């Protein structure tokens with residue numbers, strides 16, 4: 574008896590695997606095989622979760638917080654998230670507008686599912702975080718990419734957004750600070766772009782995952798604070814993964830207008846239910862034990878900022894490479910287009926010959942760049958950039 578071929582769905586056939594996770598996995602496999610790899614591929618902090626957060630989770634686990642919880646999150650956590658929007662941005666929100674989901678990635682997906690139907694178009698600024706186009710496709714909607722390159726600091730202008738809007742446009746995704754570029758929009762720039770979205774009655778998915786990872790005195794902007802109208806059309810995504818080194822915990826948050834929050838909660842109730850109950854108590858401690866959390870975050874920011882400057886300085890010393898000094902997240906996005914190779918070839922050869930892992934810009938919709946994460950040690954940065962410099966010198970020779 575022969576096994577029949579799998580008859581996979583449209584969704585399964587159309588989804589592309591995450592290229593960032595793929596490079597990271599290849600680098601880790603080389604490392605496990607004993608190779609001396611310098612990886613700039615990580616999409617997560619290299620720090621451990623702060624102790625007080627772990628302790629609160631362990632206490633909850635031992636205390637029997639092991640059962641189902643309400644789908645949109647335990648009440649004290651939803652309250653603490655609403656409280657922090659008030660404290661940080663002066664934004665008044667009810668806990669019922671807050672949904673706690675299994676990771677910020679899932680939060681984004683729920684936001685797309687709650688607003689987009691088949692036939693709708695979604696504007697995605699490129700370079701983009703790799704999951705947005707796939708989520709849009711899984712909702713049956715169509716991604717429309719608008720590329721902003723390094724000449725505009727990887728930031729869209731209102732005219733670029735306006736030009737991409739059609740009668741079918743439903744949603745605009747914004748992500749500042751950005752993964753992969755680290756670019757941070759100013760308040761004025763966002764004001765102008767959001768005005769265009771409002772004029773055309775679009776929804777906005779504002780992915781503010783890196784809101785706390787900003788440097789050079791840059792201030793994060795919470796788009797939902799702009800006006801009541803904007804708040805009524807904006808889904809704000811944030812989370813614990815990047816800010817508190819909690820990527821493995823799988824906890825993301827959204828703040829949304831009440832009807833959208835309700836829809837997201839109902840979708841989540843059928844697809845995954847609540848985030849791991851005891852993990853939510855750890856997240857709660859991150860928000861309520863403020864002094865300890867702030868101390869841990871500040872230490873992380875000092876290290877990230879130092880590495881950011883180190884990597885930026887070293888990259889710009891390499892003939893043929895040019896790199897902007899991004900103000901947020903933990904990535905730099907150098908331009909390597911002058912070497913006359915596709916970025917994919919560049920990355921493959923770099924990994925093969927020099928054992929340096931980087932993600933090609935084309936994975937993010939921007940050919941000719943590399944995404945380098947500096948969420949790694951100063952030593953790896955020094956050693957990795959020296960190898961990259963040698964690689965570039967050999968290419969030119």
Ligand SMILES: *Cc1c(COP(=O)(O)O)cnc(C)c1O
Pocket residue numbers: 616675676677678679681702748751752780782812813814815820823824825
């Ligand atoms: C990491 C990341 C997320 C989601 O992170 P989770 O680990 O799922 O919480 C969302 N958006 C961007 C831009 C990210 O880089």
